[in-house]
Amino acid sequence: MNPNTLFQIATWLIPLIIAIVFHEVSHGLVARRLGDPTAEERGRLSLNPIRHIDPFGTVILPLILALSHAPVFGWARPVPVNYRRLRNPRRDMVLVALAGPGMNLLLAVLGAAALGATLSFSSDPNGLATTLIAGNAINFILINLFLAVFNLLPIPPFDGGHVVQGLLPPAAAAAFGRIGRYSLLVLVVLLLVLPALGINIVGHLVSPVVDGLATRLLALFGIRP
Numbered sequence: 001m002n003p004n005t006l007f008q009i010a011t012w013l014i015p016l017i018i019a020i021v022f023h024e025v026s027h028g029l030v031a032r033r034l035g036d037p038t039a040e041e042r043g044r045l046s047l048n049p050i051r052h053i054d055p056f057g058t059v060i061l062p063l064i065l066a067l068s069h070a071p072v073f074g075w076a077r078p079v080p081v082n083y084r085r086l087r088n089p090r091r092d093m094v095l096v097a098l099a100g101p102g103m104n105l106l107l108a109v110l111g112a113a114a115l116g117a118t119l120s121f122s123s124d125p126n127g128l129a130t131t132l133i134a135g136n137a138i139n140f141i142l143i144n145l146f147l148a149v150f151n152l153l154p155i156p157p158f159d160g161g162h163v164v165q166g167l168l169p170p171a172a173a174a175a176f177g178r179i180g181r182y183s184l185l186v187l188v189v190l191l192l193v194l195p196a197l198g199i200n201i202v203g204h205l206v207s208p209v210v211d212g213l214a215t216r217l218l219a220l221f222g223i224r225p
Contacts, residue, residue, distance in 0.1 A: 010132075011132070013066070015136055016058070016072060019140065020052070021049050021076060024100065025047060026102070028079040031081045032045070034088075034095060036092075038081060042080055053076060057076065061074050072142075073147060083096075093162055098159065098163060100159050104147045105145070118134060155179065156176070161176070
């Protein structure tokens, strides 16, 4: 494998692992705060990536996407949340679901701040260290924005689906939540079947929102896209 390929893998895979680990841990932390310590009891409030990695969703798929120059995303093993242990299950379900995308938005802001500081204070903008930091920072921003927006799609098993479920009347929420049992099928339909039919949710909806947010965020820190 040539050095350029290794560099490309490093600047996508490292930011992705950080983004999804913090995403999942934030779900567990908010759940614990709201009365459900399940994630803590199972040792999932750790920032150790090994505790969260899904071999396919965290490593194999992102590598394939990065090498094929497609939008890079992935997932970790979901942090367990027992909504029945929450103090106010319907309200708290929404708050726990929003914690993951909210963390990704925060990480994107921190990444933009780090990138702005690196470019402002670097004595050698074209040096290896600056290039590596900048490459990781740009990808870190895009990955976090993508995860935030993609996970807010209002269908199970995404966080947006849990938000909708928490807002629906109980009977409708139970029926809607059952879609989450077919999470793999939902992903296949969303990412493969619909695009083949000319309905590209990622390309036509998610990516434009991510690009718009990234442009505004970079401009906020004085960075030209």
